[in-house]
Amino acid sequence: MSDFLTINNFLILAFGAIAGYILGYTFERFVLGYFSQLGQLKTWHIQTIITSAWQGILPWIGLATGIYLAAEYIEFSAHVSAVFGKLVTMIWVLLLTWGMARMAAGLIADWMMKARGGTKTSSTIIVTTQILVFTVGILVALQTVGVAITPIITALGVGGLAVALAVRPVLEDIFAGLQLLLSNTVKPGDFIEISEQYKGRVIDISWRTTTLDSFGNNQQIIPNSYLVKSVVTNYDRPVRTTSVRCMFSISYQSNLDKVERIIIDEATKVVKQSEVAVQDYEPIVRFKNFADYGIEVQLIVKAKEYSDQFLLSHELYKALHKRFKKEKIEIPYPITEVKLKK
Numbered sequence: 001m002s003d004f005l006t007i008n009n010f011l012i013l014a015f016g017a018i019a020g021y022i023l024g025y026t027f028e029r030f031v032l033g034y035f036s037q038l039g040q041l042k043t044w045h046i047q048t049i050i051t052s053a054w055q056g057i058l059p060w061i062g063l064a065t066g067i068y069l070a071a072e073y074i075e076f077s078a079h080v081s082a083v084f085g086k087l088v089t090m091i092w093v094l095l096l097t098w099g100m101a102r103m104a105a106g107l108i109a110d111w112m113m114k115a116r117g118g119t120k121t122s123s124t125i126i127v128t129t130q131i132l133v134f135t136v137g138i139l140v141a142l143q144t145v146g147v148a149i150t151p152i153i154t155a156l157g158v159g160g161l162a163v164a165l166a167v168r169p170v171l172e173d174i175f176a177g178l179q180l181l182l183s184n185t186v187k188p189g190d191f192i193e194i195s196e197q198y199k200g201r202v203i204d205i206s207w208r209t210t211t212l213d214s215f216g217n218n219q220q221i222i223p224n225s226y227l228v229k230s231v232v233t234n235y236d237r238p239v240r241t242t243s244v245r246c247m248f249s250i251s252y253q254s255n256l257d258k259v260e261r262i263i264i265d266e267a268t269k270v271v272k273q274s275e276v277a278v279q280d281y282e283p284i285v286r287f288k289n290f291a292d293y294g295i296e297v298q299l300i301v302k303a304k305e306y307s308d309q310f311l312l313s314h315e316l317y318k319a320l321h322k323r324f325k326k327e328k329i330e331i332p333y334p335i336t337e338v339k340l341k342k
Contacts, residue, residue, distance in 0.1 A: 020066020097137025249294035
């Protein structure tokens with residue numbers, strides 16, 4: 001390999017590398033930049049994803065190409081040329097695989113986001129796509145340079161079985177996460193409750209866990225396998241609006257028609273002034289039960305989403321308490337009456 005170590009050869013290779021990198025950078029800067037600007041148009045949205053995937057890769061492809069062409073110009077010996085060609089080819093394949101993995105992940109994420117109405121895609125789907133593309137690319141690169149990949153695939157199959165048995169709980173969480181994503185029953189952005197124990201908005205469904213943003217600015221990390229096996233209430237399905245039910249009691253001496261008019265009047269005022277209430281839903285009043293110390297009443301309105309119900313019910317209770325006090329409508333409290341027989 002003495003012909004490979006001369007100063008002239010080194011300078012030619014360096015010139016080829018620099019020239020190739022500059023050409024790759026120029027192509028990325030102007031051609032991809034042009035397509036990126038077209039991506040700002042709605043009809044060219046897919047171009048933005050493709051150009052973003054190849055950002056930072058094209059200059060290195062140009063560098064590898066420049067080195068390869070410079071090596072062809074030098075006319076190395078047959079052995080050196082063969083080794084050099086295989087090395088550059090492997091670099092090409094790996095760089096192309098990198099770009100294809102990013103592009104495939106971006107296209108799948110965009111497709112799933114559109115299918116879910118603009119909801120963020122889980123990181124599991126993106127990482128899984130990239131790993132699959134990288135695995136295929138590495139196998140192609142090895143086969144290109146003359147490495148037999150059949151024994152590798154066989155070894156991966158046997159080794160994969162052994163690993164699967166050793167890390168069974170981890171695999172359960174992984175497949176449970178994929179099941180959640182493919183079934184689309186729970187997705188990032190949904191507000192859910194799990195077995196009446198965990199409650200919060202889904203931030204992400206990752207390889208092993210689902211992250212909830214619960215009340216109090218805390219996060220709950222739930223194993224995917226537990227989530228799949230549990231009873232899950234999704235408060236955002238089929239619609240995000242939720243009913244707000246305010247329960248209270250009034251005295252038996254109250255005029256029920258008057259009470260109903262007052263409750264609807266106050267609830268209507270609160271709903272119109274509230275930013276979290278559904279404006280086109282008229283308040284409903286229902287007298288539910290003759291309880292031991294008063295008549296149970298239920299007021300029903302609607303909030304835009306589950307977490308809004310607390311603020312809305314807060315404002316309703318304040319307004320009703322003030323109005324009941326003004327109208328002298330008694331809100332009874334538990335009293336036990338004892339009668340003694342003579």
